[in-house]
Each structure stands twice: as C-alpha cells, then as structure tokens.
Amino acid sequence: MKKSILFNTFVTTVFLVICNQASGVTGAELICTGNPIDMVFILDSSKSIIYMDFNRQLEFVSFIVNHSDIGLGPKQVRVGVITFGDKAVTKINLKESVNKKVLNEKINKINQAPGGGNAADALNKMRNVMFQREQGARSGVKRVAIILTNGYSTDPVATRKEAKACRDEHIEIFAVGIGKIILFSDLYFIVSKPSIEFVYMAPNNKTLKNIRKKVAQLACNKGGC
Template sequence: MRLLIILHLGLSVVSIIRTEEDDVCGGKPADVVFLLDSSSSIEFSDFHKQIRFTQEVVGLFDIGSDRTRVGVVLFSDSVHPTIDLSRYTDKTSLLSAIRRLQYIGGGTHTGEALTFVVDKVYNINEREGVPKIAIVLTDGQSYDKPTTIKEANRAHAAGISIFVIGIGLNTDESELRAIASDPDGEFLLQIESYSTLERFKRSLAIKACEVEYVEPQQLLMDSPGPEACSLKVIFGADTSGMTTGNSLQISTFFSDVTEAVTSSVGHLQSSQITSDCPASGGTGSKSYAPLLRKMRLQVLSGRSGVEPVGVLVVDSPIADMSATGREVMRSKFQNFKLLAVALSDASVSQMAKVFRTRVGSREFQKHVFEVDSAENLQSLAPQIGNLLIGQCFE
C-alpha cells in the first residue's frame, strides 16, 4: 500500500500519546508519504505538534523495505523534500529523522505539493500493485484552489485514493470535497478541533489499510483538470461619484477575477453592470437595490444549466437598507449566490444586516470581503476567483 499523508495544521492542540508498536495493516505493504504544511499560518509550537502526530501515525505501521516505507515532504512557498521513501528501513531511525524536521514558513502551495508527490515521489519509487493513499488534514484553504483541484484530480488519476480531514471553521468544504476520493462518506471527515483528532488516528489507519490498489488512468493523467462546469458571473458596481482612477481599478478587478476563473471551468459567461446615476440617499450613501435587481434579472435572462454568481462592489453606506435586503433574499431564493466587496467607505455592519448574518461570523465571511481602497482590490482577485470556482463544483 502507498500512503500519502498531507498535514496542513494551524492553531490547535493535538494530544500527545506514546508511539504504539502496532501494525494495523497486518503486515500489508504500504508506501507512506507525509506532506507537512510548514507555512507561516502555523505557529512554531503547532508545527512540532504535527511532527509528533506524524510520528504517532508512523508508529502504527510495520516499517521495512518490503513492508511499509515512509517519506516526508514539507511544503510552503515551495516544496522541500526531506525524507525519501526508500531512505529508512527501520522504525527507530525513521522516527528520529521525523523528529529532526525543521519549520520553514511561507505560503500554502498545496497544489505544488500534490504535483511533486505524483511526478517525483511515486513515479520514481513505484511498487507495482501496492495501493496509493493520501490522507489530507487541513484547517484552512490552499493558496491556489484551481491548481490544487487540478493536481488532486491528477493524483486520483494516478491511482491515489485521498482521505481528507477538515478541522475547524476555516476550511473550504468545496475544496475538501474536490480533493477527497468518492464517496465522501468514506473519504471526507470534518471535525471541530485538533483536540478531537487523536480519537480518529487508529480508525483512519485501518480504513487506509482496507483501500485496494487502483490502476492509474493514463488518459486522465495526460489531461488533468476538473469536470466541465458552466458558470455565469455578474459583476456590479455603482460608479457614481467615483474618480476615474477608482472606476478603472474596479473594472480591472472584475477582469482579474474573470481571468482567475476562466481556465478552471468548462464554460464561463461574465458581464459587468454599472450605474452612474442611482437614486441617492444623501450624505454620501447610495441605493443599491436597483443595481442588485439588474444583476438578478441578468441571471434570469440567461440560459439554464449554469451556476450563477454575483460580485457586487459596495463603496458607500447603503441608503435603501430594506429594499437592498429584499433583493438579497430574492437572489437567494433564485439560487443566485451573491458576494459583496466592501471598500473603505462602505458600512460593514449594514452589509451584515442585508445578508442576515453577524459581522465576523462564518456565514458573513462567505459573502462579504473588505478592502481598504480600490487600489488594493486586485489582492482579492485570487480569493474571489477561488470562491467562484468552488461554487461551480459544489
């Protein structure tokens, strides 16, 4: 069996217990590769908690050149191979090498790590007929969701069965489902915190041992990527009272989001609706209900079979709270998902009210995004693009 374990751990506690000298696979061969997240989102102490967790899982297998082999790769801004699959053939030396691994820091390039495992680890250390299994633990989101999804599909096509454990409230469920093998009931587990992780260690290892060898699909490996999905994105902004520079920044932002999505969906329709003469509420506020209505009607006028999403830029307090709230609810009833980007002058508390949620709540964070100026809108483009792609594959 080949077992790939990706650990992407954040701020939480994993109970530390002694390593068990116990082979849960009954001597069945395995190739185990741990991919450990060493990005800056993980505190130094938590990085060592995941090192200890890795040791505990390794302790459940019978290590040997003709039994279970273990490798370790760290990933952050790039991939850092540290322990090759064929390097250690006894458990004592292997556990000692894992304990010496050092924290790196940086971004979370999960997709690049998956690429490395498919192309460099298993491709070089092939053992015919041995199952390949990935166990992904994450409490957050990858830096580049489209790449992560594509590379997860390549891993599936390479015959790697992937278990995913999502921990806490900051995971992206659509991303987890895209990474996990089917059915989700067997391969996807979501838990509240790392404090409950320990209880799943043994049962997960047993499940991994039950996975059979999957024959690689060469055609899919040559043509990676998610299944075709049709997406319709309606962008909206009220440009009245804006400087020409800010209007251009918003238009560029819309284009950047579109570009981020285009290569990851089968078919994309996008359009921009702007208004330069809205009903004004005075004192710098604007009425957004008319703009939202135009966006909603634009969705209804299109073809069926597409996933509709709206991205609204709000740059001022909302003058027509009740009407805007009604338009948000009508959009929800029509399965038209809305995302709102609040610029510095917008009222975030008002945004929470029209979306019927609380500022800072998980639901709020799914729908409302804040940025301090139009110039910095571009920094949100990858994140918004990932959310749109996730909507397409939910």
Template structure:
C-alpha cells in the same frame, strides 16, 4: 507470571526515581518468584524532592535492559512506570521516552491522582495510547487495573497491514498560520501512525514518505528512507520548517506525482498508493489545487484529506479527498484532535489493501433499517447513509453463493425500500 531465568520465563527488574533514577533490582535477581518477592518487599526509599522521570527512562536504556544485567536481546522488553507528579524537565523526559520507543521498549505509563500533567504521562506511554496509558484516582486503586495491565503486558500487538504492502505519503501544512507547537503535533501524529505500521523495505512492508508545503512543496523524507522504523522516525522528528506565508496545496499534490511516488525515490509501481494531507488553511489557487487533486485521483492515488479548524474552505478539502468522501474526508476542530482520528485513519488506510470480508465463506443477508422521520435533520440523515456506506465497504458484496447481500429500508409514516437515496416525505 512464570518468573525465572529460563529461556521462556519472565525476568523482572525494579528501579525507583526521585532526584535521580536508582537501580534497585536487576533482572539477574529473577532466580525464582519467592526470592524476588522478598527482595521487592525490602526495597528502601531515596525520598528526594525532585521527580526526574527523564533519568528513569534513560536508565532503562543504559542499565535495566542491558545483557550484563540479565536482560535478553531477542525478548520483548516492557517497562511499567508509575508516577503521581510532573517531571522536573518535560522536554528531557519526552526525549528519553522517544528513545525508549525507538529502542522498541513497550512503555506502560500510569498517571496517579489529579495533580499531574496527564498529557506528559500519555506521551511517555507507547502507542497505541489506549493500550499503554492508564490513569487512576489514587494509589489505592492500582489493584483495579492490575489484571488489565498483566493481560496487556503478555499480549503482543501485531502491526496493521502485516502482509499488505502500501506506499504512504504524509503531506503536512507548514504555512505560517501553523505555530511551531502545532507543526510538532503533525510530526508526532506521523510517528504515532508509523508505530502501528509494518514499516520497511521488504516486499510486503509499508514504505513512508513525508512532504511539507507552504509557498512551495518540499520533499522531506522519501520512501527510500524506510529502512527501519527507528531510523525513519528519527528523520521525521528532525524535519525542519520552511514557514512561508502561503498555502500552496496544489504544489503539494503535484509533488506526489512528480517526486514522492516515483520509483527513483523508493516507490513501487504495483503497490497501493495512499496520501494523507493535513491542512488548516485555504489554498492560494483553488482551481489549480482541484486540478492537481483530479490528477492524483486519475493516477489511482487514494487521498485522505483532513481539514483542521474553522478558518478553512471545507468544500475545497473535501474535493481533494478521494471518493467516497465519507471514507476519505475528515474534519476536526484542532490539531489536538489528530489523535482521535488516528485509529480510524489507520484502519481505512489498511482497508485499501485488505481483501473485503466475506464472513469466512458464510453467506449473510443484511438489511439496514434507517429512521427517516422529520425528527432527523438532513445532516444527521446523511450520517446514517455514510455509516451504512462505510459498513458495506468492509464486505464482499455480490450475488454469489458466498457473498454478502444488502438491503436498505427507510421508515417514517410508512416504509420505503431505497437505493441509498433519501426520498422526501409528503
């Protein structure tokens, strides 16, 4: 890296932590690379018995990234944390990590060894976790991730849907089947999602609302609160629970129409409207729920529906989702799996407003060749069709000179040309 105090150069600071955090080098020491390397080589240890990771993160805010210590206000702020142990106060550590994320400090977190709470270290890392979280077997393997870490530190990630406005509402299940810990996972999921969106009140930005539902639906955050990402995430973390015994999914869907997507609450009339519903239970009135879902579909609200766990009517949740179901319906085993579908949900949400691909004006003819033999069970064949449909949706399909044309054939004992419907073999 080009180390120095120039406007376009990289400045470096170092802190260590044990029972407390200790500032070893501030960014004012970044006069040149040679002097900085010498200072790093002579750093002394504190070697106390505790692992106060929270204090280390708080010191980033209180000291390391302050102008009086050589940091710059309009420069990307990056922290790289290395640890092989669990913090002595996990709650305080995660609270400090949230504060760093809200301050737009990009935190790379490296978990070293096996005797460590990997979930805690992953929570310290910024989003997306796939970019900012690392784990290594031991300290000897740190150099194996060095090039990757340097590359990711230098690269700026761009928010999803950067020039495409969306009005987005999250609908969270707050019934008493949801433990406090699981409800918190929903809030974390929403904030992680927001981290990757261009949130704000600008014409081309994303506005976000949040409602919860149990016995009734409750508007917790309206789109008028999307002033900036940090304040919005703070509001979401502070959402309180109703925790009533019912699952009134129908009222949650009606609330989209009556409140959440109204102009007086910050929604915009000519912007794509998307809702993401999370639930682990059956609605108390299925007929009313499906009627409300139909009303949302008729109002051109695109509804992603996520069914969580085993004790749920999957057909009901799938009916709530917009068409095509393969795109708007998700089914996951538990709340921990929310992180696994996050990137897919973000991509599909943005796809609602992005123009379809036309391969940069180069015409392409694509043929899908699908295995239809009897070794493929019906559900797996359905997945082949869903995969094909999802692929096609990405492209500008048509018979124009610069459009993409698609054909499908299925083979078993002989080949058939089809229109995405399976033909039974004799």
C-alpha cells in the same frame, strides 16, 4: 544451576530488547501490516498554520509510523513526507523507510518553514517525484496520500487539478483538516470519492488523537480511489 539458567534468560531478554530498539520495533499494536503500502504524508507548513498545529501534524505521522510494519521488505509499509509553504519540499523519501527508529528520527527533525499554501505543488511533487521508483516507490503496490492542512490554498483551482491527476493515477487521497478555522470545501474537492469517507476534521488536539487510529485503519485497508 538454576542461577545460571536465570542469568542466561536475563541476558537473552536484554539482548532482544536492545535488538528491538535498534531496529525500531515498538510495543504498539500494528494497524498497517500484512499488505505492502507506499504512503506519503503532505504537511501544511504555511503561515496560516500555528506552530503548535504543525507539531501535531508530526505527532500524527509518528503515530501511524509506530503502528505500521515499517521496512523495505516487499510486504512492508514505506513512508514519505512532503511539507509545503511557498513551495513543496521533500523531507523523507519512501526509500528511507529502513525502520521505525530511523523514520521517527527524521520526522523529529522536520521544521516548519512558513510561507504561502502551495498545496498544488505538493500534490504535483508527490505524484511526479515521490511515487517514482528512484525514490523507493514500488509498482503494483497500493499508494496512499494523507494531507494534513487547514484547506487554505494559494491556488484552489490548481490544487483541485493536481488532486484529480493523482486520483487518476490511482493514488488514494485522505485529508485531515487541522486547526480551528478549516476550509471544508477545498478538502472535499481534493480527496478520493466518496469524499465524506476520506475527509476528517481535527479542530483541536483531542479530536486529532481520537481520529488518527481510524484514519490509519481506513488508509491501510480501504480500496479504490
């Protein structure tokens, strides 16, 4: 009788593990949970970003995905990804946020396509395409943008203009400076206000790992633009 109970318990445990893995559930502590958020990551794919730093951007996105309640439910977090070089390219739409497993598989397939630093086009595409209902965006839900870049834009004036248009539509913008050479001034001009609370510097991998939890906490809980 005891053996039968133990066997049934074992089978049930294995079944739950398999189900959790299939749905993308991980043992990571949830940082973004309880409140619906539409979150878009803008990744710098330009030639000024070395290959290693581009991969670190992907790791950063995966960290926040793994610590968020990802799904298409009304109170869950949806994630989208845009990369930019000569132009902006949509890699993942918000409506593709089925679960963590699906998102991480898509993130791992994102490749760097070096070119110019057209951050203005990325911000424009995020506002006019990504944050639209057709792509999975929701009305009345907090909208967050996290841009990872070294700050070097091909057209700083256009970038600042597009960033302001995003902020005017109540999109909260965070910036994470990537790499050893970061143009601080442009980052401070594009983020939400007060700028000092929305800009973080990550000149190396250790620093990036140290700040990612804090950025996630602020992005998921902070209010205002």
